[in-house]
Amino acid sequence: MSRSLLALVLAGTASGSLAACAPGSDREPEDLRGYLLGEPLAKPEFTLTSTDGTSFDFRRATDGFVTLVFFGYTNCPDICPVHMSSLGTVVATLDPRVAERIKVVFVTTDPRRDTPAVLHAWLDHFSPSFIGLTGDSTTIVRAQESLKLAPAVIEKAAAGDTGYAVGHSALVVAFSPDNQAHLVYPFGTRQEDWAHDLPELVRQGWRARAGAAPR
Amino acid sequence: MEGEGGGGAAVRWWCSARLGEPWTWQWQAYPGVWLFVLSLGATYAWAVLRLRPNGQPTSDIAPDKRPTSAREIALFSLGLAVLWAGADWPVGVLAAGYLLSVKTVQYLLIGYIGPGLLLLGTPRWLLRRMIRGRVAFAVARALTRPLIPLAVANGVLVATHLPVVVDNLSGSQLWTFVLDLIVIGTGFIFWWPALGRLPELHAMSYGARIGYLGLNLFLPTVPASFFTFSQYPIYALYELAPRVSGISAVADQRVAGLLMKTCGGALLFGTMSVMFFRWYRHEADAEPEGVLTPSAQGGEGRRA
Numbered sequence: 001m002s003r004s005l006l007a008l009v010l011a012g013t014a015s016g017s018l019a020a021c022a023p024g025s026d027r028e029p030e031d032l033r034g035y036l037l038g039e040p041l042a043k044p045e046f047t048l049t050s051t052d053g054t055s056f057d058f059r060r061a062t063d064g065f066v067t068l069v070f071f072g073y074t075n076c077p078d079i080c081p082v083h084m085s086s087l088g089t090v091v092a093t094l095d096p097r098v099a100e101r102i103k104v105v106f107v108t109t110d111p112r113r114d115t116p117a118v119l120h121a122w123l124d125h126f127s128p129s130f131i132g133l134t135g136d137s138t139t140i141v142r143a144q145e146s147l148k149l150a151p152a153v154i155e156k157a158a159a160g161d162t163g164y165a166v167g168h169s170a171l172v173v174a175f176s177p178d179n180q181a182h183l184v185y186p187f188g189t190r191q192e193d194w195a196h197d198l199p200e201l202v203r204q205g206w207r208a209r210a211g212a213a214p215r
Numbered sequence: 216m217e218g219e220g221g222g223g224a225a226v227r228w229w230c231s232a233r234l235g236e237p238w239t240w241q242w243q244a245y246p247g248v249w250l251f252v253l254s255l256g257a258t259y260a261w262a263v264l265r266l267r268p269n270g271q272p273t274s275d276i277a278p279d280k281r282p283t284s285a286r287e288i289a290l291f292s293l294g295l296a297v298l299w300a301g302a303d304w305p306v307g308v309l310a311a312g313y314l315l316s317v318k319t320v321q322y323l324l325i326g327y328i329g330p331g332l333l334l335l336g337t338p339r340w341l342l343r344r345m346i347r348g349r350v351a352f353a354v355a356r357a358l359t360r361p362l363i364p365l366a367v368a369n370g371v372l373v374a375t376h377l378p379v380v381v382d383n384l385s386g387s388q389l390w391t392f393v394l395d396l397i398v399i400g401t402g403f404i405f406w407w408p409a410l411g412r413l414p415e416l417h418a419m420s421y422g423a424r425i426g427y428l429g430l431n432l433f434l435p436t437v438p439a440s441f442f443t444f445s446q447y448p449i450y451a452l453y454e455l456a457p458r459v460s461g462i463s464a465v466a467d468q469r470v471a472g473l474l475m476k477t478c479g480g481a482l483l484f485g486t487m488s489v490m491f492f493r494w495y496r497h498e499a500d501a502e503p504e505g506v507l508t509p510s511a512q513g514g515e516g517r518r519a
Binding site: 089187 | 447454456458463464
């Protein structure tokens with residue numbers, strides 16, 4: 001993503017409700033490494049197209065799972081492949097009973113280039129279990145807005161130019177089994193951080209974390 | 216150094232990590248690297264052309280009579296080429312901020328192969344001139360004893376691979392330059408006792424040199440094992456760098472561990488083998504003629 005676009009997206013994100021989650025702010029609970037949201041986010045309802053071409057009801061298909069949602073695009077040169085590679089590596093090393101309770105959902109912010117087939121091939125490079133979603137731009141923008149993320153910005157490109165960049169949020173939004181997102185993970189989250197938090201979220205959930213309810 | 220990690224407008228003179236910038240195969244100039252290599256080459260050329268063991272100019276001596284052999288010049292030139300390849304684009308940039316496996320290759324090039332070739336390519340008379348001073352001679356003498364080079368070489372290997380060093384200093388051109396110089400300098404210290412270029416410094420026997428290299432064969436196994444067997448990436452720098460050719464950070468780290476072990480091991484083992492055969496030849500040459508040795512079959516004796 002170009003730096004100007006990234007700055008724009010980060011600025012938009014910071015002005016939203018995620019402002020309280022900037023690095024350096026208080027993390028709750030102490031033993032998790034993601035950044036706590038000021039107010040938990042309810043899992044939104046939207047339906048997009050999965051990589052096999054079928055309709056994917058996000059809310060229903062991920063109900064009760066630890067769900068990691070990320071908005072990006074397959075031509076992204078930096079943030080998207082690093083996030084997906086980190087998650088792919090960590091999910092592959094987790095106890096299968098833990099891993100099967102985690103859904104990683106990648107929603108493209110570049111539906112023009114990211115067809116289901118393109119998404120499928122790209123995500124398979126990281127993990128065959130990852131879910132790729134595409135669809136119309138309006139639904140994708142609404143989905144981002146429902147998670148308080150600044151909508152992605154597509155760089156202006158000449159007609160027929162397929163080398164454009166897309167500015168997008170670098171946050172991975174993490175839903176607990178209670179279908180609420182309490183945590184987000186910025187770019188820079190290490191694999192060992194994921195490996196620490198994901199089993200916790202699967203085994204403990206959020207409600208079970210006595211005294212750790214979001215304040 | 217400021218602003219080095221960011222935009223491409225800043226002048227880059229040494230290969231450091233281009234933090235956050237996607238890797239590109241587009242060639243980039245690093246004039247500091249060229250200047251460094253050219254300085255070394257020019258100094259050597261000046262010394263070889265203008266100096267001779269007794270300090271008189273060599274301009275009036277026929278080329279085939281000069282005290283520096285063509286083989287030495289070739290070895291030194293090869294050493295310079297290896298240093299240049301290891302420090303310049305693309306190896307230098309990939310090593311500094313994208314791939315740990317390339318950093319390992321770079322370490323082998325500028326920390327082992329290059330300095331070894333440069334040392335072999337420096338004529339003995341020139342080495343003697345370089346250590347004429349009392350302090351320089353004392354240092355050279357101390358470094359001939361294997362424990363200090365062993366400790367320095369392996370200490371630098373470990374120190375330059377500490378996550379706190381790699382993650383925090385690789386974005387700075389100055390620090391990368393300093394670290395590269397330390398690695399190159401350590402290469403000379405490492406090879407000094409092993410190559411035993413100056414017999415008057417009480418160079419080690421062939422057997423001791425082989426033992427010294429054998430120890431160095433063993434010690435780098437520790438960091439190599441960390442690279443190979445760590446479940447997750449050790450360095451944030453390489454883990455969070457834009458991917459190159461789709462290779463994952465963990466796969467890259469494992470390749471780095473294998474390279475350190477196999478290529479580093481092959482280099483040292485190859486050197487040990489050469490030394491062993493030289494040792495054998497040396498012993499054979501020293502053996503007096505006409506000595507009878509028993510045959511393997513225990514029959515008639517044969518002449519050695």
